[in-house]
Amino acid sequence: MTRARYSQVSLDDTPYYHCICRCVRRAFLCGQDDYSGQDYEHRRQWVVERLALLVDVFAVDLCAYAVMSNHYHVVLRVDRERAAGWSDKAVAERWMRLFSGPLLVQRWLRGETGEADTLKALESVAQWRERLFDLGWFMKCLNEHIARRANGEDDCKGRFWESRYKCQALLDEAALLSCMAYVDLNPVRAGMASTPEAADYTSVQQRSRALAADSAGDDAFAPRLAYLLDAESVDTDDSGALRGFWLMDYLQLVDATGRAVREGKRGAISGEAADVLTRLGIDQHAWLRHMRLRKQRQPLALGALVRVKAFAAATGRAWIAGQYSASVLGAVVV
Template sequence: MPRPREQLISISDTPYYHVVSRCVRRTFLCGYDRTTGTDYEHRRHRIEERIRLLASLFAIDLCAYAVMSNHYHLVVKLCPEQSEAWTDEEVLERWGSLYRGPLIVQRHLKGEPLVAAERRFLDRTTAIYRKRLGDLSWFMKCLNEPIAREANREDNCTGHFWESRFKSQALLSDQALLSCMAYVDLNPVRAAMAETPEASDHTSIKERLNPKFDLVQAIQSQVDSRYLRQFPVSLKPLLNFEGNERNELQRGILFSLRDYLELVDYTGRIIHPTKRAAIPTSIPPILTRLGLSQGEWLSEACEFEARYAQNQRAEQSRRRRAA
C-alpha cells in the first residue's frame, strides 16, 4: 500500500530526494515511436525548459535530471529557507506566474486597495502559497499536469498519462546522493541514447559541461503554451558543487565538480565492455584523476533504483516486525 507523501518527505531527515515519473500504457514521453511512426522528440526541449523554470520559481534546487523516452529523473534539494526569505509580494508574483489565483489576489497585484477583511484573506492565502512553493508534491503537480494535458491532446485521447503518482526516494547520505546523481546522469548512456555523458542531450551533466540554457526562448515557449503566465525571477542555476566540507555553512553539494565529472566518466568506462552502456575506452576521459574502487560503487551507481526498492522493502518489513 502506498504511504502518505508526508511520511516519505522529511526535511529533518534529508533535503535531498530522487524523483521519477513514468508514462502509462507504453506511451512515449519523448523520442520516436517506431510502432506508430510518431515522433515525440519536440516535447523534450519543453519538458527540460519547464523543469528548469519551475526549479527557479520554487524553493527547490535542482541537482541532476535526465529526460528519457518514457520517463524522467530528477534529483532535488528542498530549501525551505529560500521561501521563508521571500517577501509576500515575491511569493504572490511567483505563484501568480503559474496560477491566476483568487480575485482578491489579482486586485492586490494590480495595486488596488483592499479593506481589512480582504487583507486578512490575502495574508492567509500568501502563507498557503509560500508553503506550496516549497512543497515537492506541488512542484511535481505543476510539472506533470501540463505535460499530461499536452500529450493527451496530441494523442487525441483522455485518461492517465503517468502510470502512478511520482516516486520519491530519500537520499540519506552523501554516498546515496552521489551515486543517485551519477545514476541519473548515466541514464542516456545506459539506454544507448548517447555514447558519452557529455553527448547526452537533455541531462544535467551536459548542462554543467556546456551551459547554454536559453531563458528567453524557454519563457516564450511556456507562455505560448499557456503553461506560464510570467517569469518574475532570474533563472536559478543547477545546484553548485562546493568541494570538500568546510567549517562554515554549505548550501551546495559537498563534492568538487571536477571529481564528480571524473567519477561519472570513470563509472561509464568500467561497466563491462560487452554491455551497451560501456563508454569506449578510446575516448579521452573527461578528467584523469580517480580515487574510488569499483565494486560497491558500480552497484550503487548502475543499479540505484533496484537496490533502493530492495532496501526500502527490507526497512518496511523491519518496521512492521518492530510494531
C-alpha cells in the first residue's frame, strides 16, 4: 500500500533526507533526447536556479544535488528550529517570495489591520511557518515550478514528473556521507563525466570550484551548500552536523569511491580516503559494497541498524527496507 510522504519523515529521528524525482516515462526531458533530436539541456539549469531560491526561503539546507538528463537527486537537511526562531513578519515575507498571499496578510504587513484581522492574518502565518520546514512543500515548490515552465515551453499539458518523489531517511553521518557521495557520482556512473568535478549541475562540481576559488561557470546561480567545513568556517560552524569533516576530505572520498565503483572492483581505496573512513569507523570493503549500484528497491532509510529500527517504529512500521544495508554498513564511531 502506498504511504503518504509525510509518513516517511520523522524529524525526531533525523533531519536528513535523500529525495529523487524522475521525468515521466523516464524520458530525457532535461537533456539531449536522441530519439526526438530535441535538446532540453537548459532545463537542468532551471532546477539549479529553483533550488537556489528555495533553500533561501525554506528552513531546508541543501547538502548535495545532481541534476541528470531524466531525473535529479537532492540530499536535504530540514531545520525546524530555525523556522521556529523566525519572526511572524519574516515568515510572511519568505512565503510571499513564492506566493502572492491573501490581501489580508498584505494589509497586516503594512500595519493596516485591526485586532480581529491581525489574529486572522497570524493564523495564515502560523500555517506558513509549518510549511517552511515541510519536506513535501519544498519538493512541491520545486517540482510544480519546473513542470509548469517545461509544459509552457512545449505548449502542452499533463505530467512532467513520473510520480511522487521518492524519499529516503539518512539516520547517521555514515549514511549521509555515503548518500552524498552516491549523488555526486551519478554523472560519472552514467558516463556523462570522466571525473566528479567535470560533472555539470552537481554539488561536487560547485564545491570543487569553491575550493579552487574559481568563479567561472554558473556558480552565481548555484544554491548554497551546507555542512562541509573549510578553513574559514571551522570556528564559526555550530550546526553540529559533520563537525570537523573537511571539504578536501570529502572531495577525496568522492574521488576514491568513484574510481573503485567505476572500475567495478572492491579493491583498495586511496590512503587519504581511507583515513576518513577510519575516522568515521566505517569498514572500507563494506563501504564499497554499500556504494555498488543496486537494482532492487531503494531502501527507505539508511543508517546504523539500531537507528533504522527506531525510525521504523517512529513512522509506524514493523519493518522497513534498509535494515540489511544498515547491518552491512555498520555503526558509526565519532
